Amino acid sequence: MSYSNLSKMNFEVSEEQKNFLEQVDSACTSIRDHESKCYLEERANDRIVPEFGKIGMLGCPISKKYGGLGYDVLTYMLALERIGKEGNSLRTFFSAHISIGQMVLQNWADEDQKRKYLPNTTSGKSIMAFALTEPTAGSDPASMTTKFEENGDNFILNGKKHWVGNGTIAKVITTYARGPDRRISAFIIDTDSKGFHAEEMKDKVGLLTVKNAEINFENCVVPKKNLLGTKGKGLSIAYSALIDGRLSVAAGAVGVMNDCLEESIKHSQKREQHGALLAKKQLIQEHLTSII
Numbered sequence: 001m002s003y004s005n006l007s008k009m010n011f012e013v014s015e016e017q018k019n020f021l022e023q024v025d026s027a028c029t030s031i032r033d034h035e036s037k038c039y040l041e042e043r044a045n046d047r048i049v050p051e052f053g054k055i056g057m058l059g060c061p062i063s064k065k066y067g068g069l070g071y072d073v074l075t076y077m078l079a080l081e082r083i084g085k086e087g088n089s090l091r092t093f094f095s096a097h098i099s100i101g102q103m104v105l106q107n108w109a110d111e112d113q114k115r116k117y118l119p120n121t122t123s124g125k126s127i128m129a130f131a132l133t134e135p136t137a138g139s140d141p142a143s144m145t146t147k148f149e150e151n152g153d154n155f156i157l158n159g160k161k162h163w164v165g166n167g168t169i170a171k172v173i174t175t176y177a178r179g180p181d182r183r184i185s186a187f188i189i190d191t192d193s194k195g196f197h198a199e200e201m202k203d204k205v206g207l208l209t210v211k212n213a214e215i216n217f218e219n220c221v222v223p224k225k226n227l228l229g230t231k232g233k234g235l236s237i238a239y240s241a242l243i244d245g246r247l248s249v250a251a252g253a254v255g256v257m258n259d260c261l262e263e264s265i266k267h268s269q270k271r272e273q274h275g276a277l278l279a280k281k282q283l284i285q286e287h288l289t290s291i292i
């Protein structure tokens, strides 16, 4: 099949998927007011994990073998599109926990690592994050300076990451560091490890209900069994995570746009100026159609 022939893709969902998406819709509706309140108060929304945990959303595309729902990418993206209607903050929580969190383990971890880490993340006992960006290595992660060296049964990590979404609450993260041969490897980190420090990045201008962290590795001790994938191939893992992350952002953005359209139409049908509803004005109609 040609990748450009979208007409052959099947976007239909089964009854079971439809039921799940209805549950996502209900969970979104149930936390809408709380999300708005938390946004105004610039605090993390503490109802995300319990409300979305109840319906299995915390492990939506993760295999049933590890406690997930085992849904395909289409179902997961439709769920994120709906979540996006509640704003980018809420969607970012899921991008960090699932798309650049759990999916990195599902795609790259060995069986022991998957069994050890994934079930707690699908149940919501443990939240995930992805720590790649550094103060001097943003869109060019290949220039990262975080380092690792080997010491007996452990790796020792030193360096700094920042902008890590969910980084203040995550119990498990993946991170990326350069070895003595200058090649980059990927690691699974328990955030209670010795030498791991996370601090909230404050005064953000947006995404106020999701918290980003600056993370310092100061002689952080990581067991050798927590190497993720092949030593020296960590950048491929990071790049594959970024692809999954971008897809989640795009799906959420469709939800944001739909929400803007719906709210604009509602407002224009209620608000009167110059003797008529805004919806009756040709210029407003043009603005609305340009959103579509």
Ligand SMILES: Cc1cc2nc3c(=O)[nH]c(=O)nc-3n(C[C@H](O)[C@H](O)[C@H](O)COP(=O)(O)OP(=O)(O)OC[C@H]3O[C@@H](n4cnc5c(N)ncnc54)[C@H](O)[C@@H]3O)c2cc1C
Binding pocket: 096, 130, 131, 132, 133, 135, 137, 138, 139, 140, 162, 163, 164, 165, 166, 207, 212
């Ligand atoms: C809200 C938020 C959440 C984030 N979450 C995470 C996370 O969970 N985990 C994580 O690891 N990171 C995260 N990041 C970091 C994010 O991935 C980086 O911000 C991103 O990679 C860009 O890096 P930078 O901010 O250092 O910008 P820079 O790399 O300094 O880029 C600045 C500008 O220059 C442009 N630019 C750079 N290179 C070129 C070029 N060659 N040609 C033309 N233009 C160029 C960029 O597009 C950008 O507009 C997050 C960032 C934000 C803002």
